[in-house]
Amino acid sequence: GAGVSQSPSNKVTEKGKDVELRCDPISGHTALYWYRQSLGQGLEFLIYFQGNSAPDKSGLPSDRFSAERTGGSVSTLTIQRTQQEDSAVYLCASSFKDKSGSSLYNEQFFGPGTRLTVL
Amino acid sequence: QKEVEQDPGPLSVPEGAIVSLNCTYSNSAFQYFMWYRQYSRKGPELLMYTYSSGNKEDGRFTAQVDKSSKYISLFIRDSQPSDSATYLCAMSADNQGGKLIFGQGTELSVKP
Numbered sequence: 001g002a003g004v005s006q007s008p009s010n011k012v013t014e015k016g017k018d019v020e021l022r023c024d025p026i027s028g029h030t031a032l033y034w035y036r037q038s039l040g041q042g043l044e045f046l047i048y049f050q051g052n053s054a055p056d057k058s059g060l061p062s063d064r065f066s067a068e069r070t071g072g073s074v075s076t077l078t079i080q081r082t083q084q085e086d087s088a089v090y091l092c093a094s095s096f097k098d099k100s101g102s103s104l105y106n107e108q109f110f111g112p113g114t115r116l117t118v119l
Numbered sequence: 120q121k122e123v124e125q126d127p128g129p130l131s132v133p134e135g136a137i138v139s140l141n142c143t144y145s146n147s148a149f150q151y152f153m154w155y156r157q158y159s160r161k162g163p164e165l166l167m168y169t170y171s172s173g174n175k176e177d178g179r180f181t182a183q184v185d186k187s188s189k190y191i192s193l194f195i196r197d198s199q200p201s202d203s204a205t206y207l208c209a210m211s212a213d214n215q216g217g218k219l220i221f222g223q224g225t226e227l228s229v230k231p
Contacts, residue, residue: 026230031217040127042207042221043163054215073201091162095217108161110155 003027004111006092012117013082021077021114025094032075033095033108034067038088046090049075082118089113122146125208125222134231138195142208143221145189149210149220152184154193157205157224166206167193198229 005024013019025032034046036111045059049069064082069075079086093108125142132138140154150171155163167182170192171174175182181194191210195202208222 033218035219035221040223042123042125042223043209043219045218047218048216048218050216056218059218063142107165107168108217110164112160112162115160 004092004094004109006090006111006114008114010117012119014119015084016081018056018078018080019082019116021057021079021090021116023075023077023092023094025073025075025092026109029094029096029109030072031095033109034075035079035091035092036088037091037113042064043091045067069111077111079116082116084118087116087118090117120145121223122134123208123210123222126225129226129228131228131230132198134198134229136198136229138173138198138202138229140195140208140225140227141192142191143189144191144210144220146212146214146220147186147189148212150213151211152182152191153209153219154180154182155207155209155221159204159208163207177201178188192212198227200229200231203228 007022030050030051035043037043047067048056064080067077091113093110095108123144152169154167156166157163169182169184172184172186179196183192205224205226207224209219
């Protein structure tokens, strides 16, 4: 079956421009996560969606970052007025959670990422 | 100080060697401990998962968790060139929605 897909795979933009990154999770997965991986850094949590609940935005680094998830499936991460420090690989992951929203085991399946370069 | 600390390496070993990868952490609420493997320009993939303390073995891989010391390890026996990748430890706590906190990742190279 299809895994998590992300587009574009690479994005080069100029400082100050807005960018949109897309994530298609695995069908049936109710939880969706965005992470950022900067050069020499581990993965940094950004935002988490679970069903119809309010997203956990605690990892977003500034108000220039926002994300939405339409219809409980596809998600878009938007970065406004990009800065050079936003250059990183943006990774999306999805997982399945039962109806209660709890899960003892939360295997997250990652997409290949979008490599963002801000000039 | 980061919640999860991991030596970034790089680590280079000859084929057949035993590899030991480690992470320390500060948050005692962590209950779920994972090791992810990431090949160049790919997304991470889950390698091992352990709940709370203890050991888990899967083929050539063994994961250990010592909650009293806040220390986790991944051992790779009979390492192969195909094991060359970055290994990331990750942890999460109950009621965190499965949000993972990652270490920096250790870059491993296994030379034939």
